Amino acid sequence: MEQIVYLDGAFVPVAEAKVSVFDRGFLFADGIYEVSAVLDGKLIDNDAHLARLKRSVGEIALPLPETLERIVGIQKELVARNNLRDGLVYIQVTRGASIPRDFLFPKAAKPTLVMITSEKDIVNSASARTGIAVKTVADIRWARRDIKSVALLAQVLAKQAAAEAGCQEAWMIEDGKVTEGGSSSAFILTRDDVLVTRENSSAILPGCTRKAVTKLAEERQLRVEERAFSVEEALAAKEAFVTSASLFVQAVVRIDGQTVADGKPGPITGRLREIYIDFARATAV
Structure with a gap:
């Protein structure tokens, strides 16, 4: 089964997931990430990770494109779609794409939200x-x-x-x-x-x-x-x-x-x- 990722509102096969070359995460590392563990298909200590995500985006004045409640829902659906039992869910939020390339925060850019999963047997490592x-x-x-x-x-x-x-x-x-x-x-x-x-x-x-x-x-x-x-x-x-x-x-x-x-x-x-x-x-x- 091909891996499914989440990108800006859609669950898509990894081969179809595309992010603009003008995305500020790519050009400036203008973004935040978070990683939650998964055991037996369930998220581990996830509230703490999402609280840290919220704090980090706040420190760089980057708005989250979804509520934390909606992000949890996306995480769980992504775990289910990939039949993930043990592993990790990675979240990345960037300030989005803006043309032309400029150091200043863009006024109209929409943040980019990406989530991916990976398998890892953490317990039996x-x-x-x-x-x-x-x-x-x-x-x-x-x-x-x-x-x-x-x-x-x-x-x-x-x-x-x-x-x-x-x-x-x-x-x-x-x-x-x-x-x-x-x-x-x-x-x-x-x-x-x-x-x-x-x-x-x-x-x-x-x-x-x-x-x-x-x-x-x-x-x-x-x-x-x-x-x-x-x-x-x-x-x-x-x-x-x-x-x-x-x-x-x-x-x-x-x-x-x-x-x-x-x-x-x-x-x-x-x-x-x-x-x-x-x-x-x-x-x-």
Whole structure:
């Protein structure tokens, strides 16, 4: 069956989905995106993702062409049309197409709304059992990382460098501290059993999975500290892991070729992954 995508009011086969070469997402990266996970054909923690979508478009004065309620309906129909059981729904909103090309916001352009699905077995991922390796890179991104912009070139370069080094993720470093992963939030568990993750600010994206995992950890009496940490502190930690919609919770077992603890996923990481998956299934819509 050919994949179906949603584009500006219509569900169409992927081969028929066309966006103008004058679309500002293509010319200026003038757009916002969001990604929600799907388990058993249902959307995971979707309200948090749509709330972040609304915030991000608001930060760049980009109007949503549909209500959030209608977007949920489109997501669900797209999942059904593609018979998606486990995977992801990607949403992208741009400021639309305008001729001629101009830096200023166009007065008459209609925003472009695209949604696509992809299959991924997040729960049974092999890397969840073995853990992943990360490579550190300089954080060269712009100053508003709290906005989920489609301008992802810095992350592309970071993740490419990680892949070429045999790693599955990049950790970006600024002023000697870890900001976040190329497409994930970063955590460590210190030797005195404190869960540490960077505090929300314009320096990082406010991760939806990060938020849920932090809350679930606190509900189970784990002490959580929101602050920056260094690579050296991560290497000295009991455990390290990342969170995202496309990974849930996955252990980091190597950083720049050096092992974290015994080089295997730790028990707290494993337990938090189980708890998050239980939460995801219980609250899926």
